[in-house]
Amino acid sequence: MNTIEREVDVLVIGGGTAGPMAAVKAKQANPDLKVLLLEKANVKRSGAISMGMDGLNNAVVPGFATPEQYVREITAANDGIVNQKTVLAYAQNSYAMIEELDRWGVKFEKDETGDYAMRKVHHLGTYVLPMPEGHDIKKVLYRQLKKNRIDITNRLVATRLIVGEDGRIAGTFAFDCRTGDFHIVRAKAVVLACGAAGRLGLPASGYLFGTYENPTNAGDGYSMAYHAGAELSGIECFQINPLIKDYNGPACAYVTGPFGGFTTNSRGERFIECDYWSGQMMQEFYNELQGGNGPVFLKLDHLAEETISTIETILHTNERPSRGRFHAGRGTDYRERMVEMHISEIGLCSGHSASGVWVDEHAATTVPGLYSAGDMACVPHNYMLGAFVYGRFAGESAARHAGSHAHAQVAASQIEAERQRVWAPLLREAGLPPNQVEYKLRRMVNDYLQPPKVTRKMQIGLERFEAIREDLDRLHARNPHELMRAMEVHAIRDCAEMAARASLYRTESRWGLYHARVDYPERNDAEWRVHVQLHKNAAGDMACFKRAIEPYVVDMNQNDHRAYAALRINKELTPA
């Protein structure tokens, strides 16, 4: 096994959604820079949008919504805990990004007059833009990477960021998951775009890779940012999604809602007013699942044949095309039967919820020279378009930083320590198989962290995660592929500890099910209308602290704030 060194100006880690955009925008901002896109899988088919996407969940299109309305909606949906400047920056740049993607060849649904065919799914405004032919999106991005002559390396797994002696970012360590070679990539600026922490909770099926998120996104990005000294935020605001029972695709109310499909209880009755995914919605979903009217279903069997076949074409060919096979295996036909639903395992993801690395409106983290975008960067409910917009910000900011800084000095001891850590599982003669350690770790995550959250349980969880830390030194890999799984276990363990510590720190309940604390059932704005930040402190320990919410830049009225607090349909008030 060799050690390979390389020097670039801007390094982008993660070539899924935000990463390719960051690389292209960095190069366009300054064509003289050497830009490298480093990817664990293969950029042609990597990340959440590997097969395509069903639609934009949060498009701010003139004539349908203003950026300010969008900021109000997300502030309410995230129970007030947002840095509005970051959400506003997204909203103001969202339409220009749609137009650019459109020019690049991404197909969005349009009406007869050529306008975007927007749909209402959120509680207040209209933000969903369907992409029934969204399967080419990775191809479109790849074409841009080639056109802008971005260097790409596939099958390199980044493990830790390199931090210079002056505290600036200096690049990354990585290894090749096919050869085991150790890579040292030095850079003046780094963009982290490694997606969600999707392999945190264990799916109820017990299948390690049956997660909602693309399981390549094991939480590596969260762990790398943490060890580099970056501040993370909102980790306690978990991601939990309503999915088809046993199948990891969304049901998906966003696609079927506009066609007349909806979520019901076992009696075929609606119980929530709005299918937009929020913690409050998930709490109602959970209550119905656990209550006498459970389980929950997606109801389509009342729709006309043409409508159902249109829905099938979208749902069975685009984002999660194996869905049709799953239904066929169980004999489920949308025409005849409601589809049983359940909730997903927990994850960390700002694309859907709010957990991520703290970034400002330029995608800058708290570490000089380090930028972040996409699901792992804390801009609540950012979804795919947010990944593109913040990918652009991150690329442009990184190009600016690289243009005015030299490479930071790096201590040789840092390099040696990481090489030893990474190669250890391959060099050990025997030890624990990574899949077994991962299974146990994630089963403990379910047992102790899955909401509703209980203080004593989370404390026991922390003890278990500490015990598993010792097992990391006994992991054994028989080949570079198993080494990838072994190093992912390190990252998953870090994320589990972060999830427990941040959840214990916030002693109130907020965001519905995402942070429902049984022993602190009330929301407590007097003490907890703040961000909970997490970082590695000077002593090297994981620590939490409060960060005040910046004054809002968009005025909120009482109704906005309340909008997401009352999602349950109140039968008494509904006229018969």
Place this chain on the structure above:
Amino acid sequence: MSFPVFSIAEQRSSVPVRIDEEKCIADKGCTVCVDVCPLDVLAIDLSKGKAYMAFDECWYCMPCEKDCPTGAVQVDIPYLLR
């Protein structure tokens, strides 16, 4: 008498991806499915010149099946979720 510290048992697993070896042209140099898989779980059996699933770690996302030039790949739902 001393026992090894770690004893390992191999567990059998029915894997979700099947390759039609009649159709697979890996022996002519094709590696498309191996290249595109986000989880890197497919490989070429060099003795046979055919692709196969080397690790049961599948997201059933289907780029392998979609991008195979000869239609040799079939992705099933993993047994545990079927």
